[in-house]
Amino acid sequence: MEAILYISVAVVAVAFVVLVIYIIQTLKSLTQTLNHISHTVESLEGQLQGVTKETENLLKKTNDLAADIQQKSKKLDSVVIAVEEVGHTLQAFNRSVNSISNTVIQKVADNQDKISQIISWGKLAGELKDKWSEIKERRKHNKEANIVIDNRTE
Structure with missing residues (x-):
């Protein structure tokens, strides 16, 4: 029975060594994968910083453009108001001319x-x-x- 015990211990020891070898290979592969992932994450961080800077610049330019458009819109409002006032003035002038024309036509008819x-x-x-x-x-x-x-x- 001792021989079975020694054989069993030897089989367990061999199985344990095989298991340790597979675990070591798996851990080495996992280490390589984690190193690759680490490099990828570092690369992504660099790219993300670049994208963040570009986004900040774009946001700043967009804000500047919005402020410029708002300022020009205010200037354009005064032009629109001026054109509207000119339109009212022309309408009043047209009414005056029509009134004068009607008066002249009436006087001509009266004094024909x-x-x-x-x-x-x-x-x-x-x-x-x-x-x-x-x-x-x-x-x-x-x-x-x-x-x-x-x-x-x-």
Whole structure:
């Protein structure tokens, strides 16, 4: 029975050695994996710091841009108000012109007979002026003809 006991102890010892060898191999593999993960995490930390800096810069630029847009929007508000006031002024001007036009049209309609008379008198005055110009021309022509005749008789 002692031999079985020695064989059993030897088998247990061999099994224990095999188990320890497998555990050592597993631990070495696990160590390599953990080292690789550690390097990856360090690399990610560096990249994350770069991304964080870029994000901070982008956020700062976005805030600056938002402030600039807000400032320009305020300036644009005054332009919009000015254009609106110009529009109101033009509307008031148009109403005034329409009122004056309506008044003139009404006065012309009311005084159409007088206007017709004035136009007739204007035409008559133009005709008299034309006749007067013709008479002046004839007199001038007659004087020149008389001077020529007088010069021949001498």
